[in-house]
Amino acid sequence: MQYSAPESGPPAFRAVTTADLEEHTTRAGLAPEQRLRIRAVAAVLGFHTTGYVTDELIDWSDAPDDPIYRLVFPDENMLPAADVTRITDLFRQDAPAERIADTARQVRAGLHADHSPHRGERILPGAYRTDHDRVLVIPSRRPDPEPDDAFWPDLTRWPAGPGRVMAASDVRQLIDHLVAHPEVSGVRLAGADPLALGAPALRRLVEPLLALEQLESVQIDSSALACWPYRLLTDPDADDTLRLFEQVTASGRALTLMAAFSHPRQLCPAPVAGAVDRIRGTGAMVRTRGSLIGSVNDDADAWASLWRTQIRMGMVPYAMTVERLTGTGHRFAVPLARAHDTPASPVSAAPSAGR
Template sequence: MTLVNDAAPAVRSTGRKFRAFTAKHLDELTARAGLSPEQRLATRAVATVLPFRTNAYVIDELIDWAAAPDDPIYRLVFPQPDMLPEADVAHLTGLLRREAPKAEVEAAAHAVRMKLNPHPAGQMELNMPSFGDGKIPGMQHKYDETVLYFPKQGQTCHAYCTYCFRWAQFVGDADLKMAGDDVDQLRDYLVAHPEVTSVLFTGGDAMIMGEPVLRRYLEPLLELDQLESIRIGTKSLAYWPQKFVTDPDADDMLRMFEQVVDAGKNLAFMAHFTHPRELEPLVLSEAVRRIRDTGAVIRTQAPLIRSINDDPAAWESMWRTQTRMGMVPYYMFVERDTGPQDYFAVPLGRAHDIFRNAYKNVSGLARTVRGPSMSATPGKVCVDGVVDLFGEKVFALHFIQARNDDLVNMPFYAKYDPEAVWLDDLKPAFADRFPWEA
């Protein structure tokens, strides 16, 4: 079976059906990338711990196979052997080499996962609200005005990113998954909490759902006057823009978006674009045009990822292109403290340099973007820069969002640490503790 053509045209027919590739295809795909048998086995070992899924569009349109395995889009979707500790990879590789029983491999993989902080920022412990008889499955309520909901039918994606902080949703462990399908319970919770003005559907990817299923979640919310906006977190524009152009229910989906807008809600696509190449295909341009024509707004965001987009030119290119296409640059995130963070993380000082050097070269229309931002336990923390104050080099930071809303937009300082990659690595400057620790 040939998975990848040697010479792929720049733009293919966009009417093809979606076709997924999973871990069972890894050996053939990584051979196409030029990996040796031992490297392919190590890649399969990592894929027992971290999820792997891609599709024909990513393979045919986005990956430069002549540059693989160093191609940034290849690294964006294919596991790398050095994403996990060497000893863990060696152990798992040994199990695969001797064809150990499936249960033994799964147990070893689970043990490695539990060391990777599968649910950062108190997602399971702090963010799930109590209501009625207990916790509401699939719901998070971290900030007063915003509720996150994880639809049960949206707990996969068109393709998985190797850096994904929601990787635990995709590994088949029910104890790690956040998912709900009780729309009435969601609606009742919102009515009981009038401070909520925005609902974000996330996952996974809500756009993996067909129109009838997504409609079941959206329609009950349209009558709630308290809601100002409905957001959909999605990577579908980058990984399967055909969803909005040639898929069988594309037109029905767009009519539903119009219905949301006509109901007086701001429908916002929180679209993830990680690399400029994801913005190049013509089908993507058409998908963006069709979504914007419904009245929906497309806001763009992505994490800063070492070896994939840790270059100011990449971000400048993305923000310029997105603005030209009518999308709104929104966030540059810092890679979260979960999964293979050690592999992907960029030190905070360098992250701010990358952000600043891209930001200074774009127009004011693109300067809607914020970052570098950490979605940490106390809230979303933005790194504003590195400054010298009172003879000390420090990070200047502020909260974009906070569990304690009195802290929002209040500046604070941390001692400069060239190795720090996350909020927990920092120590307070000019104070005994950080503001949220008081």
């Protein structure tokens, strides 16, 4: 399937952030006190999504019970009630912004004190040895202060805890480490979202790796197909990004885009299929992962539809993960006994740092 842009032209990217919460929670029919408490949660956890998600994926007639709404928007049950009340009271008192921010940092620090995801052995700032033959790299969203490096914001729903990121200037150190460890044959780019980088910044991270004879595979974890498929269709650097993908596969390396999907509705818009076709046209493979999320997709029909549709679109379902019982994960966790019975067919279930 070839994607055809509408006659009106490609849509412009629109970020939806905490500044837009009042508008959207009002649209969802929440009472003023509920909206204020959600604002308090967002002060701690942050809130980022795209106009594409709010305009194309959420069924507002069913909000706040709509599964995509639940997936994207904060919920007061994500934090201890006492902490939510504490920050809500500050908003109600029109407390200074710095005081609210300081209180939010204290609450956030408590969440991550003992629950930061274990990424493996830290070998460099933003780089971890996760397996005998693979290194995980968490790239900075803006490795160098160039205006064309980023076209869209960090779409990570909830913070993943403290940690360093890797700038393009650190890649030389990574190369030196890999040369000293020839058993490492794969590099995985993950973190907030590597495709939140523009093509120039992504190229400065990936291209030097191709000089390593030992390198066999590159994996890029991204939520772009679910949150903003135009990143690989009509964005200013979409073509250059795909040329980089072609360069990786032409070098003989296996390139995988690990796409995150949590609900079958995320696969429905035509731009998703168009973006998948363009990625596959470069020789890259699109694998998919998703979390089992209470009140969002914790039923067999949702997963059967998700996987079957992905297969028809040329993607390869790879893993179902479950929520950690730490941080905000308790709000969406599904008991393992029920998780085992949920899928329509056996899958590999493993703990996830988040969706």
